Amino acid sequence: MEKWDNNKAWFLVLPVFVIVAISAIIPLMTVVNYSVQDIFGPGQRIFVGAEWFKETLADHRLHDALWRQFLFSGMVLLIEMPLGIMIALAMPKRGWGVSFSLVTLALPLLIPWNVIGTIWLIFTRPDIGLFGSLINNMGLAFDHTSSPLDAWITLMLMEVWHWTPLVVLLAYAGLRAIPEVYYQAAKIDGASAWATFRYIQLPKMRGVLTIALLLRFMDSFLIYAEPFVLTGGGPGNSTTFLSIYLVKLAVGQFDLGPAAAFSIIYFLIILALCFVFYQVLQNVGRGEKA
Amino acid sequence: MKPKKRTIMLALYFGLLLLPIYWMLNMSLRTNADILSVLTLYPTDPTLVNYIKIFTDASWYSGYINSMIYVAINTTISLSVALPAAYAFSRYRFVGDKQIFFWLLTNRMAPAAVFLLPFFQLYSTFGLIDTHIAVALAHCLFNVPLAVWILEGFMSGIPREIDETAFIDGYSLPRFFITVFIPLIRAGVGVTAFFCFMFSWVELLFARTLTVTDAKPIGAIMTRTISATGLDWGLMAAAGVLTIVPGALVIWFVRNHMAKGFALGRV
Numbered sequence: 288m289e290k291w292d293n294n295k296a297w298f299l300v301l302p303v304f305v306i307v308a309i310s311a312i313i314p315l316m317t318v319v320n321y322s323v324q325d326i327f328g329p330g331q332r333i334f335v336g337a338e339w340f341k342e343t344l345a346d347h348r349l350h351d352a353l354w355r356q357f358l359f360s361g362m363v364l365l366i367e368m369p370l371g372i373m374i375a376l377a378m379p380k381r382g383w384g385v386s387f388s389l390v391t392l393a394l395p396l397l398i399p400w401n402v403i404g405t406i407w408l409i410f411t412r413p414d415i416g417l418f419g420s421l422i423n424n425m426g427l428a429f430d431h432t433s434s435p436l437d438a439w440i441t442l443m444l445m446e447v448w449h450w451t452p453l454v455v456l457l458a459y460a461g462l463r464a465i466p467e468v469y470y471q472a473a474k475i476d477g478a479s480a481w482a483t484f485r486y487i488q489l490p491k492m493r494g495v496l497t498i499a500l501l502l503r504f505m506d507s508f509l510i511y512a513e514p515f516v517l518t519g520g521g522p523g524n525s526t527t528f529l530s531i532y533l534v535k536l537a538v539g540q541f542d543l544g545p546a547a548a549f550s551i552i553y554f555l556i557i558l559a560l561c562f563v564f565y566q567v568l569q570n571v572g573r574g575e576k577a
Numbered sequence: 578m579k580p581k582k583r584t585i586m587l588a589l590y591f592g593l594l595l596l597p598i599y600w601m602l603n604m605s606l607r608t609n610a611d612i613l614s615v616l617t618l619y620p621t622d623p624t625l626v627n628y629i630k631i632f633t634d635a636s637w638y639s640g641y642i643n644s645m646i647y648v649a650i651n652t653t654i655s656l657s658v659a660l661p662a663a664y665a666f667s668r669y670r671f672v673g674d675k676q677i678f679f680w681l682l683t684n685r686m687a688p689a690a691v692f693l694l695p696f697f698q699l700y701s702t703f704g705l706i707d708t709h710i711a712v713a714l715a716h717c718l719f720n721v722p723l724a725v726w727i728l729e730g731f732m733s734g735i736p737r738e739i740d741e742t743a744f745i746d747g748y749s750l751p752r753f754f755i756t757v758f759i760p761l762i763r764a765g766v767g768v769t770a771f772f773c774f775m776f777s778w779v780e781l782l783f784a785r786t787l788t789v790t791d792a793k794p795i796g797a798i799m800t801r802t803i804s805a806t807g808l809d810w811g812l813m814a815a816a817g818v819l820t821i822v823p824g825a826l827v828i829w830f831v832r833n834h835m836a837k838g839f840a841l842g843r844v
Contacts, residue, residue, distance in 0.1 A: 296669035300677060303662040303721055306654070310718040311684050314695030321694075374590055377583045386832045390825075391591050394598065397824025399779045399796040402817045409604055409814060410597040415612055417600050448597065509688045512781055533690040534782075543694070550691040557686045565679055 321547035339548035363507040371454025392452040404516025407445040435525035461495035604814035627815035640795030650713035652773040655720040663728035681722040707789040715783040731765025
């Protein structure tokens with residue numbers, strides 16, 4: 288199926304273009320503007336060129352936050368993707384169990400992000416939380432406000448709890464789309480459960496899994512509200528991810544210049560990653576059609 | 578034996594999924610003094626005092642109304658601009674189509690923190706701070722690209738012969754689009770609306786920054802439980818439980834369409 292050539296189609300895209308331009312390009316221009324100036328107050332600003340960029344790139348706290356961010360997103364993907372697929376495979380295929388499972392799975396996804404932080408704050412505190420007191424009663428000292436390791440464990444638990452359902456929902460949708468005849472053929476061939484998964488289910492789920500992977504990577508890379516509520520970036524700086532550090536710079540210290548330079552670098556990193564993913568996504572699409 | 582093991586594993590997972598939510602519900606039914614004195618698995622002396630406080634205080638419950646207003650505005654805007662655009666991307670080839678599509682996707686990936694300050698300044702200039710429309714527009718930044726992305730997937734699943742036949746039959750594009758095409762992809766529209774609702778409802782960084790009092794979302798109002806005497810955990814938990822309710826209602830209504838909708842599109 289070839290697409291029709293028609294430049295008038297631009298008129299259909301125009302509303303989207305205008306609305307996203309207002310909410311993306313104009314603010315981005317402001318950021319660029321800030322990043323090359325030193326602002327003392329209204330009307331008092333001098334052009335400083337690439338000064339803020341040099342300063343920001345040399346900022347070791349930014350480097351730390353970046354590595355922390357990659358570690359966090361990497362761990363998120365390594366845990367959530369296999370777990371999500373496993374649960375999707377175990378889901379019931381018909382009956383009342385389907386509705387029940389879907390509703391339960393979607394529940395964490397529709398809770399505002401700072402409330403997610405609140406839930407886990409209440410759940411893991413050593414004094415009033417079930418999880419926190421349980422661990423402490425087992426004789427293990429657990430306190431996410433003082434130990435960096437405990438803070439990370441708590442954050443990972445929260446993240447896995449919060450977002451694995453999205454992977455499950457997408458993987459489940461992919462599984463449901465596989466026609467029954469494939470399974471019948473596999474049965475006739477006497478294929479094992481593993482072979483069925485490896486050669487039928489996994490390739491058929493490739494499209495939805497790519498989207499799950501993309502969404503999970505993007506959102507874990509941009510994480511802000513949950514760790515902000517739960518740990519506030521601490522103890523020390525051990526859970527200060529990129530967004531938290533950026534907001535600290537921009538709103539907390541009101542260092543507009545460095546914050547703007549940081550914003551642009553942050554955005555460029557994401558843009559580069561997005562481009563790689565986009566290419567992968569396109570290739571997956573082509574592979575399916577062929 | 579095997580299906581049984583599978584069911585047990587699944588039941589365990591759902592149990593763990595619900596446990597933190599149950600714990601918050603447990604907290605919300607107890608007074609703060611009770612919470613801090615003993616740790617019990619269920620409220621021994623359940624009280625609705627926290628909920629009563631929220632429902633009788635306008636500054637509390639208006640937060641829910643504010644959130645729902647801007648989520649509704651955002652979902653409406655996102656869907657109405659994304660529908661024609663997604664159709665263009667799925668049916669036509671035009672100058673810069675691939676570039677525009679990629680550019681839209683990058684906005685879905687834009688860190689909210691990057692746009693925080695400029696947004697505040699932009700909306701201040703137009704006097705839009707503390708209005709529902711400001712938050713709704715800000716959320717368009719990530720919801721419009723997502724809506725275009727999902728809808729394009731659904732639309733590409735509809736054979737182009739349907740369009741051609743309709744045009745030969747003398748349908749104009751707008752008439753064909755509204756009376757024939759949209760009903761064909763209604764599952765996709767539903768899934769897209771669900772996602773727009775979800776991401777606008779759960780986002781708070783923009784919503785908190787762009788509002789002062791009149792349009793403040795419930796999530797931001799919750800921080801008021803931190804007072805001079807320390808945190809009021811019971812009240813905080815009750816407010817948290819109430820933020821889950823609208824989402825849970827939406828899921829309940831779309832539960833049967835969800836699996837179908839996901840499976841149809843390339844989503």
